[in-house]
Amino acid sequence: MGWFADMLGPFRGFAVTLRQMTRPRLTTSYPKEKRVKPQRFHGRHVLNRYPDGMEKCIGCELCAGVCPARCIYVRGADNPPDNPVSPGERYGFIYEINMLRCIFCAMCVEACPTEAITMTHLFEMSTTTRDDAIYTRDELLVEMDGTPRHPDPPNRLFDFDELKLGSGWMRATAPGGRAAFEGVVAWTPSATQGELPAERGQSAASGAEDPDPDSRSSSPQGGEELPTDPPDRSSSPDGEELPTDPPGSVDPDSTRSSSTPQGGEELPSDPKDRHEP
Amino acid sequence: MSGWELFFEAAIKAVAVFALVLVTVIILVWFERKVVADMQNRLGPMRAGPWGILQTIADGVKLIFKEPVVPRKVEYALYMVAPIAALVPAILIFMVIPIGEPFTLGDRVINLAGADLNIGLLYILAMSSVAVYAVVLAGWASGSKYPLLGSVRASAQMISYEAAMGLALVPVVMFTGTTSMSKIVDAQAGDFLGFLGVWNIILIPSFIIFFISGVAETNRAPFDLVEAENEIVGGYHTEYSGFRFALFFLAEYANIFNISAITVTLFLGGWHGPNFGAPDWIAWALPIFWFMAKSFMLVFVFVWIRASLPRMRYDQLMAFGWKKLIPVSLLWIVLSSVAIAVRRLGLPWT
Numbered sequence: 001m002g003w004f005a006d007m008l009g010p011f012r013g014f015a016v017t018l019r020q021m022t023r024p025r026l027t028t029s030y031p032k033e034k035r036v037k038p039q040r041f042h043g044r045h046v047l048n049r050y051p052d053g054m055e056k057c058i059g060c061e062l063c064a065g066v067c068p069a070r071c072i073y074v075r076g077a078d079n080p081p082d083n084p085v086s087p088g089e090r091y092g093f094i095y096e097i098n099m100l101r102c103i104f105c106a107m108c109v110e111a112c113p114t115e116a117i118t119m120t121h122l123f124e125m126s127t128t129t130r131d132d133a134i135y136t137r138d139e140l141l142v143e144m145d146g147t148p149r150h151p152d153p154p155n156r157l158f159d160f161d162e163l164k165l166g167s168g169w170m171r172a173t174a175p176g177g178r179a180a181f182e183g184v185v186a187w188t189p190s191a192t193q194g195e196l197p198a199e200r201g202q203s204a205a206s207g208a209e210d211p212d213p214d215s216r217s218s219s220p221q222g223g224e225e226l227p228t229d230p231p232d233r234s235s236s237p238d239g240e241e242l243p244t245d246p247p248g249s250v251d252p253d254s255t256r257s258s259s260t261p262q263g264g265e266e267l268p269s270d271p272k273d274r275h276e277p
Numbered sequence: 278m279s280g281w282e283l284f285f286e287a288a289i290k291a292v293a294v295f296a297l298v299l300v301t302v303i304i305l306v307w308f309e310r311k312v313v314a315d316m317q318n319r320l321g322p323m324r325a326g327p328w329g330i331l332q333t334i335a336d337g338v339k340l341i342f343k344e345p346v347v348p349r350k351v352e353y354a355l356y357m358v359a360p361i362a363a364l365v366p367a368i369l370i371f372m373v374i375p376i377g378e379p380f381t382l383g384d385r386v387i388n389l390a391g392a393d394l395n396i397g398l399l400y401i402l403a404m405s406s407v408a409v410y411a412v413v414l415a416g417w418a419s420g421s422k423y424p425l426l427g428s429v430r431a432s433a434q435m436i437s438y439e440a441a442m443g444l445a446l447v448p449v450v451m452f453t454g455t456t457s458m459s460k461i462v463d464a465q466a467g468d469f470l471g472f473l474g475v476w477n478i479i480l481i482p483s484f485i486i487f488f489i490s491g492v493a494e495t496n497r498a499p500f501d502l503v504e505a506e507n508e509i510v511g512g513y514h515t516e517y518s519g520f521r522f523a524l525f526f527l528a529e530y531a532n533i534f535n536i537s538a539i540t541v542t543l544f545l546g547g548w549h550g551p552n553f554g555a556p557d558w559i560a561w562a563l564p565i566f567w568f569m570a571k572s573f574m575l576v577f578v579f580v581w582i583r584a585s586l587p588r589m590r591y592d593q594l595m596a597f598g599w600k601k602l603i604p605v606s607l608l609w610i611v612l613s614s615v616a617i618a619v620r621r622l623g624l625p626w627t
Contacts, residue, residue, distance in 0.1 A: 013585040017316040027320040 037121045042104040044122040045097055046148040047140045048115060055085050055141065056116035057092035063108035063117055071101035072108060092116070095137040099125050120148050286387065290372075294391040297376075298368050302530040306333040308573070309530075309580045316584040337523060345519035350420035359418060360517065360524035363411035366404040367531035373397045374538045375459045377548050377565040388459055389548075389565070397458035398450060401539060402443055405494060408532070409435045412503075412513050415525070419516035427512030430591065431503040435494055437598045442490035444606035445483045448613040449543050452480060462547030482609045484544040486602055488575070491536035493598065495529060498583035502591055537575035538568070545571050 028035055037043070048056045059076020077093030085091040108117050117140075127133045135151075142148050307322065307330055314321030322329030347356070372391030379388045394400050409432050416428020450456055453464040493500040496512075504512030514525045541547060550567030589597070619625075 010586070014581060017581060017585045020318055021312075021315045023318055025320050026318045029320065029323060 041119065041121050041123075042106055043120045044099070044125060044135070044148075045102075045108070045117050045140055046120050046142050047092070047095060047117055047137065049142055049144070050087065053144050054087050055091055056114045057095065058086055058088040058114055058116070059090040059092040060113065062111040062113065066107045066111040068105060068107060069101045069103045071098040071103075072096070073098075088114075092137060095140060097135045097140065098133060099135060100130060100133045122148065122150070125151075282385070287392075290391045294372050295368060298371050298531050298534070299527075301534050302527055303333045303337075305530050305534055305576060306336075306526075308576065309583075312577060312580045313584050316581070340523040341520050343519040345521055348420065348516050351516065352418040352420060355414045355418035356516075357521075359411050359415035360521045360528075362414060363408065363528035364524045364531070366408040366411070367528045367535060370401050370404045370535045371531070371538065373400055373458050374535075374542055375462055375547060376538075376568050378561070379459070380561065390459060393457065393459045395455075395457045395460075397461075398446055398456040398543075402439070402446070405435075405442075405532075406439060408528070409439075411525075411528070415517070416513035419513070421516050423509040423511075424513045424515045426509045427503050427515070430509075431496060431513055434496070434500065434503060434594060434598075437595060438490040438493040438500075438602070441486055441598055441602035441606055442494060444603060444610060445486040445490060446543070447606075447610050448480050448483045451610075451613060451617055458542055458547075462542055462549065465546040466549055480544060480613070482605065483613075484540065486606045486609070487543070488536070488540055488578075490598075490602065491540065492579065492582060493594070495532040495536055495579075497533065497579060499586040499589050500594055501583075502588055502594065505588060533576060533579055534572065537572040537579065540575055541568060541571040545575075 050056060057074075059074060061074045061076065064070075064072040064074045073094065073096040074092055075094040076090040079085055079089060079091050104119070106119055109119060112118075125133070132151075139149055139151055310332070311321040311328070322332035325331040325335045347353075373394050375388060375390040375393070377389035379386050381387070412428050412431040412435070416424040416426075416431070419425070449461065453461045455461060455464070496503040502508070504514075509515075514522055517525060548564035548568040550563065550571075
């Protein structure tokens with residue numbers, strides 16, 4: 001019967017194609033439905049603000065210096081004393097990013113000392129002229145409530161709610177982004193967005209696969225997403241006892257009154273500072 | 278039966294066949310894209326109309342409004358004639374296929390076929406040979422090397438598979454004793470086990486050979502090296518654009534449906550099918566439904582083959598046609614003539 005099986009060989013492919021008809025479709029009907037993007041999606045940049053509305057950018061030009069594509073142009077200026085733009089001495093007076101040159105490597109995010117520039121989930125940036133591809137400071141700055149500005153008018157094809165999702169960028173670069181702080185609510189991503197759910201780390205299921213965006217953006221405690229058992233917390237690398245209660249979000253007023261932009265690191269009493277390696 | 282009545286009947290039938298072919302092709306293209314998409318875990322066309330069902334119409338409109346580019350080196354008259362020569366045989370073949378039960382209007386019996394020729398099968402073979410002309414003319418008149426290569430391939434392939442196709446039809450004619458399509462359908466009337474039709478399924482080797490040759494005849498995968506994109510661009514229609522290309526496209530899909538419909542007529546009982554004691558107002562449409570359902574089942578097989586099998590090499594194609602299909606069909610002719618002789622005359626030793 002070997003010859004019979006050999007003869008049927010070419011026909012096994014027919015069973016394969018027929019079986020595929022019952023499988024789920026992989027296509028996403030793109031403009032209508034959009035995939036949940038990864039937390040650290042390399043999308044368009046934004047310039048963040050502190051919760052009180054002050055700009056985070058201090059005009060240090062480190063982002064422009066580190067940019068391998070040379071697509072960022074920054075000029076800093078001294079803050080007007082009576083009406084400061086940023087908590088520091090200077091602020092980003094001119095800030096332009098040429099999206100045609102940008103390679104979305106996020107080196108600028110790494111370089112920024114104040115978390116002023118981060119990336120978003122926005123990626124629909126097609127323009128009809130090259131000039132429009134150069135994003136200026138006004139377009140890059142988030143709104144006073146922390147929502148990134150969208151260059152296009154409201155349109156049913158754009159998912160503006162997605163902008164309200166806390167991206168992973170703030171958490172990746174925030175003090176609370178360390179693996180040792182898994183399960184600890186440690187950072188307010190940007191103004192008025194409430195607190196993100198606590199860090200879940202890489203041991204728990206990834207947040208990118210979370211189909212329900214509300215559970216990420218609006219639930220302040222995110223308790224149901226916590227890993228129920230934190231064994232890795234008790235056995236931290238340095239063996240030190242970790243804080244049992246979350247340090248809580250940084251008070252906006254204290255951020256403003258402190259001279260350095262990152263209020264959290266200024267507080268010596270903050271328990272998470274003890275865990276700097 | 279006056280001459281005018283005949284004229285009007287013929288005119289109405291011609292228009293109806295033309296419309297039917299066009300509508301079927303429109304559905305067919307969409308159907309193929311959807312089925313192939315399903316088999317590849319995709320969605321297929323989804324934008325134009327519900328489930329993209331208007332996609333073919335959108336494509337057609339686009340092709341009509343496209344600029345018909347005519348290359349400088351074409352043989353103008355033949356270049357223009359070739360697309361028409363491709364479509365006309367496709368529609369003419371469909372003219373002789375009975376798509377439903379004949380009905381009586383007044384004192385006349387009207388066949389639901391464009392023309393009930395008594396040489397229907399020969400006519401079909403002749404027309405499918407004529408279709409080769411379109412391919413050869415298109416390839417040659419384009420004045421370009423890839424179309425020429427494609428058309429040489431196509432004509433060689435179509436002629437060699439025509440032989441296997443014709444030989445596969447011989448047992449059908451021997452069994453039914455006629456070449457008229459409607460008589461062949463009539464010969465398959467009756468029930469078997471209550472609902473199964475007495476089809477020419479007993480001629481299953483003929484059925485398989487005919488269907489394989491049909492796939493090759495329409496230049497479909499896995500025999501589509503006529504338009505093997507990675508070797509010879511688009512084959513014989515490389516230099517055609519706009520609606521002239523659409524005519525080739527139309528002809529190809531019309532031929533797919535033709536082969537399916539001919540196979541259904543010859544082997545799968547044509548429009549015969551159970552009517553489940555349906556009331557009259559449904560019963561008259563049921564034969565047409567059965568015919569279409571069976572045809573689209575075979576069209577599905579066409580698409581299924583395309584989604585499953587890779588393209589053959591040219592020498593494999595020729596060897597398969599000449600060394601496998603033709604000897605097998607010759608052998609099958611001998612066997613079936615012996616069977617017919619035994620049935621008529623009894624065993625030789627009795």
